[in-house]
Amino acid sequence: MADEPVTTMEQMVSLEYKIHSTPLQRSYGRALREGRITGHKCPECSLVYSPPTGFCSLCVVPTSEQHEVEIADRGTITSFTIVDPIQYRGQEEREVYALASILLDGASGSIGQQRIGDVAPDEVRMGMRVEAAWLPEEERKGGAAQAALGGAIRHWRPNGEPDRPLEEFAEHII
């Protein structure tokens, strides 16, 4: 009301920032725009890091382009969460959806926070096999590593293969 005493004050705290990608992330992003997922294979222990980190943290050795390997654009859901988006101010999601960690075929560790689509959220399960639904090539961004898959792949969808048993991926859930 125009004549009521003022008792509250809006105070917007707003932070805008840009992250510039490293040469390694740019190389990973370029491959994503071509529809390829890449990783680095440690020359000592053979673990495959995707996205590539440029080093193996277990062996403490650097990795580079010569250790690059192709990772499949399909894999196994190792864990997931169902998000029922609260409609707070600025929320852009309207419908219930699933986010999953996915162990891609050829990688040693899973990738997190991946959107699952083309399936009802309550049908998503551990062990489910999925494949990438790539964005059209001109829409792929391929930015910094963490956001890159989200910038190139719309979501992951069931590919019809039989579920994998827990024993196969239990060591790779996170």
Added chain:
Amino acid sequence: MAVQPSTYKLEFPYKRSLGPVVGTFLTGLRDRKILGICTSAGRVLVPPLEYDPETGDANPDDWREVGPSGAVEGWTWVEKPGPKQPLGHAFAWALVKLDGADTAMLHALDAGSIDRVQTGMRVRARWAAETRGHITDIECFEPFDPAES
């Protein structure tokens, strides 16, 4: 196409509860009045404080309207304002002691150029087109020559 930097925006749309002192001050701004609080010793504090900084005593509920004109006590020039600063062009941050007040308040001064800013110069508040009970109800201060008005 080159790989672009990733842009992120993080926002916390807070709403703060105001006490009786800042609440009264902002209610005044909403009504296009600048209010100061009078201490027991008779000093008028603008912006108002709950306690007298000289003695630590609670201030009585004694309000005085001040300004809207005053004098610049100190200033610094901002040549290239950032995106969240109050004016989109070069301006000064100024300490303005409003007429009737004993303390100065910090606000933006739209003087056009650094050559027009001087300590001691006369300024007055320029009100925002719409007021809502926020410090930005005073859009900024501007040079004011009583002889011209």
